[in-house]
Amino acid sequence: MGTVHARSLDPLPMKGPELGVQADDIEPPEIEQEPKQEVLENKDVVVQRVHIDGLGRTKEDLLTYEIAGVFRAKNLIDVMRKSHEARQKLLRLGIFRKVNVVIDTSRGEDALPNGLDVTFEVTELRRMTGSYNTMVGNNEGSMVLGLKLPNVFGRAEKLTFQFSYGTKETSYGLSFFKPQPGNFERNFSVNVYKVTGQFPWSSLRETDRGVSAEFSFPVWRTSQTLKWEGVWRELSCLARTASFAVRQESGHSLKSSLSHAMVIDTRNSSILPRQGGLLKIHQELAGYSGGDASFLKEDFEIQLNKTLFWDSVLSASLWGGLLLPIGDKPTSIADRFYLGGPTSIRGFSMYSLGPQSEGDYLGGEAYWAGGLHLYTPLPFRPGRGGFGDLFRTHFFLNAGNLCNLNYGEGPQAHLKKLAECIRWSYGLGIVLRLGNIARLELNYCIPMGVQSGDRICDGVQFGAGIRFL
Amino acid sequence: MFVLVIHILNVLHCCVFVCLFLTVTAAEPWPENATLYQPLKEDQILLSDCASSLAVQAYLRMCGLPVQVVCRVNAEYMSPSGKIPFIHVGNQVVSELGPIVQFTKAKGHSLSEALDDVQRAEMKAYMELVNNMLLTAELYIQWCDDATATEISRPRYSSPYSWPLSSILAYQKQWEVRRKMNAIGWGGKTLEQVYEDVSQCCQALSQRLGTQPYFFNKHPTELDALVFGHLFTILTTRLTSAELAERIKSYSNLLSFCRRIEQTYFEDKRLIQSSCSL
Numbered sequence: 001m002g003t004v005h006a007r008s009l010d011p012l013p014m015k016g017p018e019l020g021v022q023a024d025d026i027e028p029p030e031i032e033q034e035p036k037q038e039v040l041e042n043k044d045v046v047v048q049r050v051h052i053d054g055l056g057r058t059k060e061d062l063l064t065y066e067i068a069g070v071f072r073a074k075n076l077i078d079v080m081r082k083s084h085e086a087r088q089k090l091l092r093l094g095i096f097r098k099v100n101v102v103i104d105t106s107r108g109e110d111a112l113p114n115g116l117d118v119t120f121e122v123t124e125l126r127r128m129t130g131s132y133n134t135m136v137g138n139n140e141g142s143m144v145l146g147l148k149l150p151n152v153f154g155r156a157e158k159l160t161f162q163f164s165y166g167t168k169e170t171s172y173g174l175s176f177f178k179p180q181p182g183n184f185e186r187n188f189s190v191n192v193y194k195v196t197g198q199f200p201w202s203s204l205r206e207t208d209r210g211v212s213a214e215f216s217f218p219v220w221r222t223s224q225t226l227k228w229e230g231v232w233r234e235l236s237c238l239a240r241t242a243s244f245a246v247r248q249e250s251g252h253s254l255k256s257s258l259s260h261a262m263v264i265d266t267r268n269s270s271i272l273p274r275q276g277g278l279l280k281i282h283q284e285l286a287g288y289s290g291g292d293a294s295f296l297k298e299d300f301e302i303q304l305n306k307t308l309f310w311d312s313v314l315s316a317s318l319w320g321g322l323l324l325p326i327g328d329k330p331t332s333i334a335d336r337f338y339l340g341g342p343t344s345i346r347g348f349s350m351y352s353l354g355p356q357s358e359g360d361y362l363g364g365e366a367y368w369a370g371g372l373h374l375y376t377p378l379p380f381r382p383g384r385g386g387f388g389d390l391f392r393t394h395f396f397l398n399a400g401n402l403c404n405l406n407y408g409e410g411p412q413a414h415l416k417k418l419a420e421c422i423r424w425s426y427g428l429g430i431v432l433r434l435g436n437i438a439r440l441e442l443n444y445c446i447p448m449g450v451q452s453g454d455r456i457c458d459g460v461q462f463g464a465g466i467r468f469l
Numbered sequence: 470m471f472v473l474v475i476h477i478l479n480v481l482h483c484c485v486f487v488c489l490f491l492t493v494t495a496a497e498p499w500p501e502n503a504t505l506y507q508p509l510k511e512d513q514i515l516l517s518d519c520a521s522s523l524a525v526q527a528y529l530r531m532c533g534l535p536v537q538v539v540c541r542v543n544a545e546y547m548s549p550s551g552k553i554p555f556i557h558v559g560n561q562v563v564s565e566l567g568p569i570v571q572f573t574k575a576k577g578h579s580l581s582e583a584l585d586d587v588q589r590a591e592m593k594a595y596m597e598l599v600n601n602m603l604l605t606a607e608l609y610i611q612w613c614d615d616a617t618a619t620e621i622s623r624p625r626y627s628s629p630y631s632w633p634l635s636s637i638l639a640y641q642k643q644w645e646v647r648r649k650m651n652a653i654g655w656g657g658k659t660l661e662q663v664y665e666d667v668s669q670c671c672q673a674l675s676q677r678l679g680t681q682p683y684f685f686n687k688h689p690t691e692l693d694a695l696v697f698g699h700l701f702t703i704l705t706t707r708l709t710s711a712e713l714a715e716r717i718k719s720y721s722n723l724l725s726f727c728r729r730i731e732q733t734y735f736e737d738k739r740l741i742q743s744s745c746s747l
Contacts, residue, residue, distance in 0.1 A: 235546075247562065252630065
């Protein structure tokens with residue numbers, strides 16, 4: 001969950017979309033233009049056999065679910081469409097490097113005159129794949145080693161191990177993922193990890209060691225995730241000069257939380273969408289299943305996109321969240337929300353607005369943030385149809401607020417507090433889409449409504465990230 | 470060897486900070502809201518931490534510097550050196566008796582000003598003796614004696630946390646102390662040898678004190694605060710065995726020394742006694 005709270009310690013994407021096999025990237029199978037096609041087009045056909053060639057470890061029962069649709073095709077066009085769908089399903093399993101489809105007329109003794117055989121020629125991924133990356137960022141360089149067993153038990157189970165050795169911190173994670181055969185969206189995963197993060201804006205260092213188990217399943221058009229997480233969190237000051245407010249938070253705590261997330265995503269692309277909307281609701285209840293931290297956390301994200309004239313897109317987003325402590329213990333700095341920076345309210349420094357003590361930002365218990373963007377193609381559209389399409393210019397208007405709530409004042413007082421001293425900014429810039437997972441922005445920002453204690457970034461600001469307001 | 474190098478680095482580190490304090494804080498007077506942080510008195514604090522905390526409190530009282538004692542579950546992790554106690558004065562955070570003495574000196578409060586160089590060297594030697602013998606013996610008994618570790622130290626140390634974190638932290642601490650004991654050669658000692666070391670240390674202190682009210686005659690120094698902190702805590706703390714306290718009780722001048730400091734500097738006796746019942 002890359003939520004606004006800075007504490008999403010996810011430098012290692014343990015799961016998430018399989019990069020190589022994005023549905024968008026898969027080109028439809030090339031259909032050779034044969035003169036016979038018109039003759040066959042409306043003719044009824046029967047798919048007699050479906051072969052899958054090239055299987056090694058993969059269990060066949062898993063694949064029968066994925067290709068079942070092909071048998072139901074009634075004419076040639078249908079066969080091709082269904083085969084294409086089946087091919088995409090097979091690729092989505094993340095266990096094949098390549099899938100080719102061959103459609104041929106049936107041969108042999110029992111061949112019907114209008115019978116067809118469909119053959120999927122698959123190439124399995126290796127039993128184990130490894131990766132090696134180096135990352136630089138946050139005043140730290142690190143080396144990331146990854147090991148992946150894409151098809152451990154033959155039914156698209158995936159075991160992933162990542163180890164990151166940095167100049168300052170070491171992190172690792174082990175994750176096991178199992179989809180339900182025939183229903184890839186219903187899946188179960190278990191993770192074990194240790195992640196260390198440094199948050200210079202809070203002079204805080206956090207080490208999380210945790211176990212989590214999650215179950216995802218689709219309901220109607222939504223994707224639901226239920227998760228339990230047990231984390232041992234160790235907080236310490238980054239420097240001797242850290243403010244006393246941060247020093248007071250140092251030490252160990254155990255969080256055991258149950259969370260639920262719901263996502264409806266009808267956008268055509270998660271980065272630079274042209275149309276569609278996104279609704280994300282996330283709620284977390286900590287403390288009932290043990291641990292020292294007790295709170296209820298709710299947050300949501302809405303995004304709407306609309307294509308206007310000349311390929312320009314108007315995009316509006318709204319985020320909000322609330323953290324309610326349960327019991328007399330105040331909330332921990334590690335659970336609170338953070339706001340500001342090139343990924344949320346532009347024109348402010350990273351997570352550098354709201355409650356602070358001696359220059360260390362302490363986060364808030366409630367926040368909201370809204371953004372309005374007008375994306376247009378680059379002026380004069382250089383590199384049109386190619387490289388130039390990765391870029392957009394945008395004009396933006398961001399606003400938001402982050403504060404603590406003293407419970408007991410009533411909801412109206414809280415709303416008033418969130419409406420006071422609104423931070424906002426506007427400006428324009430260039431956005432670069434990196435694959436379908438991240439984007440870079442270079443903006444000229446004019447921050448407004450700056451409160452004392454906020455750190456601003458007046459003028460040019462550079463941002464990179466996977467989630468943007 | 471490695472440990473030694475780290476130790477020297479730490480000392481240098483402290484020196485750098487002390488120098489910094491000297492320049493930064495010299496002019497500022499002692500504020501009213503100075504605070505001393507230690508773990509929870511009733512359920513959490515262990516003998517060694519209680520002794521170190523009492524030593525600092527005694528020192529500050531001898532200097533006439535008011536400090537408010539605050540108990541925090543995470544005092545150990547809040548401390549910049551990871552040691553108990555630490556004081557928060559103005560916007561400065563200083564931990565352990567040595568650096569605190571330097572810090573107060575920078576603010577113009579010192580108990581050892583009147584001593585000559587020889588006496589000062591002697592005082593430092595005795596302070597080292599107390600730290601190397603009494604403090605180490607306390608740590609040994611707490612964490613290396615299985616009965617004490619199981620019945621007192623681990624349950625108390627882990628009391629603020631929920632399982633399984635409580636067990637992890639307690640065993641982690643025990644392992645850390647045992648490793649340190651092995652590094653300084655105490656790993657192979659028996660409990661009896663440790664008691665014998667404590668006796669020898671007390672004998673040396675008793676001889677040095679003689680019939681004087683304080684170690685350097687009329688006026689208390691940081692050595693008196695340190696000795697008081699440890700002896701008083703050992704005497705008033707119930708452990709699995711009373712042997713440790715018994716060893717000290719055989720030196721009558723040390724007992725009256727403790728009583729004297731308690732009466733002179735801790736008029737509100739209830740406070741101090743309840744603070745250290747283990």
